[in-house]
Amino acid sequence: MSTEVTETQPKDFIRNIIAEDLANNKHDGRLATRFPPEPNGYLHIGHAKSICLNFGVAEEMGGVCHLRFDDTNPIKEETEFIDAIKEDVQWLGFDWGEHEYYASNYFEQLYAFAVQLIKAGKAYVDDLTGEQMRELRGTLTEPGQNSPYRDRSVEENLDLFERMRNGEFQDGEKVLRAKIDMAAPNMNLRDPAMYRILKAHHHRTGDAWCIYPMYDFAHGQSDSIEKVTHSICTLEFADHRPLYDWFIEQLDIFAPRQYEFARLNLGYTVMSKRKLQQLVAEKHVSGWDDPRMPTLVGMRRRGFPAKAIRSFCERIGVGKSDSWIDMSVLEDCVREELNEEAPRAMCVLNPLKVVITDYPEGQEEIFSAPIHPQKPEMGQRQIPFSREVYIDRDDFMEDPPKKFFRLGPGREVRLRYGYVIKCEEVIYNDAGEVVELRCSHDAETLGKKPEGRKVKGIIHWVSAERALPVEVRQYDRLFNVESPGASKEIDFRDEINPDSIKVLSPCYAEPGLALASIGEAYQFERLGYFCVDSRDSRSDALVFNRTVTLRDSWAKEK
Known part of the structure; x- marks a missing residue:
């Protein structure tokens, strides 16, 4: 031995x-x-x-x-x-x-x-x-x-x-x-x-x-x-x-x-088995494997890699006195692992239709993009482009401020891995809501910088014709306070974060994600890390859980 x-x-x-x-x-x-x-x-x-x-x-x-x-x-x-x-x-x-x-x-x-x-x-x-x-x-x-x-x-x-x-x-x-x-x-x-x-x-x-x-x-x-x-x-x-x-x-x-x-005390959640049982029994969560739960089965369903859990346990160490660990420490370990391993893809969570008016109807091109930008050995993925695409609604503003480098009336942006486009017209519905953008494209900008001008914004998109409809669930802290139940005057259940889950549907993803396996993790470019839900996904109706954001946005908001 x-x-x-x-x-x-x-x-x-x-x-x-x-x-x-x-x-x-x-x-x-x-x-x-x-x-x-x-x-x-x-x-x-x-x-x-x-x-x-x-x-x-x-x-x-x-x-x-x-x-x-x-x-x-x-x-x-x-x-x-x-x-x-x-x-x-x-x-x-x-x-x-x-x-x-x-x-x-x-x-x-x-x-x-x-x-x-x-x-x-x-x-x-x-x-x-x-x-x-x-x-x-x-x-x-x-x-x-x-x-x-x-x-x-x-x-x-x-x-x-x-x-x-x-x-x-x-x-x-x-x-x-x-x-x-x-x-x-x-x-x-x-x-x-x-x-x-x-x-x-x-x-x-x-x-x-x-x-x-x-x-x-x-x-x-x-x-x-x-x-x-x-x-x-x-x-x-x-x-x-x-x-x-x-x-x-x-x-x-x-x-x-x-x-x-010392036991592990993690902020913004509860570790008492009795309290976890209450959350499940009273249907504050969908079950023991709810991705908001601190259970290992819940974290696995959310997309936390096992290696990240082990790295987290190593990082916090073994001591003799109790202390509170911020959730961001665990999420940092998850980001580090997923950044190394997760293939990339594009997905539009809040779709806004864009029509490229000077692009031929019925024409389609295939753009090539890296599966992982730091790992060329992982190969390339193929992204179809057509006259109509979806972009995220957050990437357009009618009256953008000075430092907004995305799309606006008369403004240019680059479609990631594709052309530079310019917003020429904004279409509204009867309620005055923006429902469509009509843009032109610069055919000389595929893989090249535009002549005589600087385009700072790059946004993600998907082909409207070939888009894969998916459901996306965004998760946040289960509780609004760092130590739920710490006050004897407040029931810990009254401190549940009402915005801990947000379901978005339909979202549109690259068509290649149709082949995604249950539990497989991806980085949705510019958005965060997501994995295929293990309980509710079907081959013809994929559900993606947001594992973590690209950076610790929670710390910035506090």
């Missing part, structure tokens, strides 16, 4: 700890990390940071990373979420190989651990309701009070726990609690629940169990069973570490070491 850390690898306190442990032959030079999602929802960008860290350090330092589903709550867990999590991890470029595990694999062993603690006088069956337990738990400044059932005998506890397993009691009627210290300063040590009764069908074990371990009991022991050497998690679990350590010590089993790092 290689333990070498190259000089080019990014350094952080987690990697430094692991490198030192490997150098000292701790755990016999073995490295095992794990990514332990609960299969009760879809992964979001915060999980991507953990995935890149856990799988990344294992990959860099010759170890293994386990994918373990902590499936201890059958009420909220579904196979759908398991499949989605696997797809997300693989999409990010990581592979767990043979190391796919489930906490439910260990239910029998966890039950045996619980029996061991009961026999040692370290666990007891309690009849208090959840509300009664909360009342006796105490506060941060006041100690809790012992349950009246805390001193049951070992024999009685063993009998009751077995009967719990056998289904003799109803949901919530009894729980198994650890017997630690109701006066402990750390609230997690005040006799936490270990098992609860849940008569629910489990997605893997079926109806074999009607009691299920609590997350805090199953988590550390699962790490131990799998011989995880470095249990890496986010800061909110720091206060839980003494409880994990207590269970491990009492059971006298292999002891993984837990290390906490």
Whole structure:
């Protein structure tokens, strides 16, 4: 097993700890990390940071990373979420190989651990309701009070726990609690629940169990069973570490070491799984894969490349204190990646018809343009030109200001890759709206500068006759504020940006885009990066999602 850390690898306190442990032959030079999602929802960008860290350090330092589903709550867990999590991890470029595990694999062993603690006088069956337990738990400044059932005998506890397993009691009627210290300063040590009764069908074990371990009991022991050497998690679990350590010590089993790092807080969105579920359930978004969502499936549908997500996680680093990351940092990573890889195309979002009056009717020319201006090896694309074309309405003004270099009455512009045209006449409808421009063209300007004059403006266009009708969806921040829900007086849902999606149809694109594949990304010249929507696109009706603009326009508007 290689333990070498190259000089080019990014350094952080987690990697430094692991490198030192490997150098000292701790755990016999073995490295095992794990990514332990609960299969009760879809992964979001915060999980991507953990995935890149856990799988990344294992990959860099010759170890293994386990994918373990902590499936201890059958009420909220579904196979759908398991499949989605696997797809997300693989999409990010990581592979767990043979190391796919489930906490439910260990239910029998966890039950045996619980029996061991009961026999040692370290666990007891309690009849208090959840509300009664909360009342006796105490506060941060006041100690809790012992349950009246805390001193049951070992024999009685063993009998009751077995009967719990056998289904003799109803949901919530009894729980198994650890017997630690109701006066402990750390609230997690005040006799936490270990098992609860849940008569629910489990997605893997079926109806074999009607009691299920609590997350805090199953988590550390699962790490131990799998011989995880470095249990890496986010800061909110720091206060839980003494409880994990207590269970491990009492059971006298292999002891993984837990290390906490700062979670990812991304501006203008929410990362709480509960809040994301609310957005989906209440139809504020179209689903978990809505391109405005911070879920990985949503970002994938929007066109964010996996490599850009990994670059983002590397750029923000791994620290010990929480901080907010602006959305623009993520979008910059996306732009950098797409600028390198995305082929170019032209698309008119708000079409205005232009008739080239001195161009022969029925004639068509084919202009050649680079698929990528910096990558000649990608070849050329063919763009048809005809008497009638569409331009974007924003590229015309009836009374343009001095520094407006696009089209206006009597003004000239160059059609990108084509001729210089001049606006000779503006056609209006009965409501006084501009519906058509009539222009002349300079036949000597194809690929050449016009004689005796300077034309500064270059605009995109498509042939009206050969244009491909498409739908374009422009996305913006899902929320209007950087920290939705930060104010206790305002519901986070009231801070949703009402303009977070704008649907444009019909838009007109180069005909070559008819061959675009689902999920394929393009730079629409002058407009931004767009990808073919994976849910709503059909071969005869393409939908393009705007991934990001060409530059960070949001920062300029703030």
